[in-house]
Amino acid sequence: MVSDILHFIISIVFSLFGIALLIRAWVFAIRLHPFNPYSQAVLRLTNWLVQPLRKVLSPGNRIDWPTLLACWLTALIFLLLSWTLLTGALPAVQSLLPAVLAAFMTMLKWAFNLILWATLIQAILSWVNPMAPIMPVLHTLTAPLLDPIRRIMPNLGGLDLSPLVLLVLAQVAMMVVQRVAYTLFGV
Secondary structure (H helix, E strand, C coil): CHHHHHHHHHHHHHHHHHHHHHHHHHHHHHCCCCCCHHHHHHHHHHHHHHHHHHCCCCCCCCCCHHHHHHHHHHHHHHHHHHHHHHHCCCCCHHHHHHHHHHHHHHHHHHHHHHHHHHHHHHHHHHHHCCCCCCHHHHHHHHHHHHHHHHHHCCCECCECCHHHHHHHHHHHHHHHHHHHHHHHHCC
């Protein structure tokens, strides 16, 4: 029971930190203003890991490679810790290559989860409190994903179904990633 509780806490902490790293990479890709208070919070939370990696790996034009590497390392450590907690032993050397690939799948799962929650929160706030201070940030984050869907969807006047379509697509993508991870790694 103690190991289950510890695994639950580790899962939450590593997932939230991994998602914070993905938000940082997303903010970099869409060029959200770095002095935004939400951007500042994410930068402060993740700088301790990303800044040393920037000395080894430089970011690209639109892709923040050091942040994505930090996220992948976070996922890898999370999986290795989970394995150790659940089995009571360190993973064997032959298990490291599957763990490396499973860490990438975990990153994808976190990314689709982030898309799902950002879209859901934005949709709910647009009904409840469209003037909430976080709405411009959520709109900036989700616009690159919603705009292509809006171009395809028929115009229904004041009813925008693109968030619903994005929610369904993100959920389907998470199911596919989960199935592939289960098929490849048994996790």
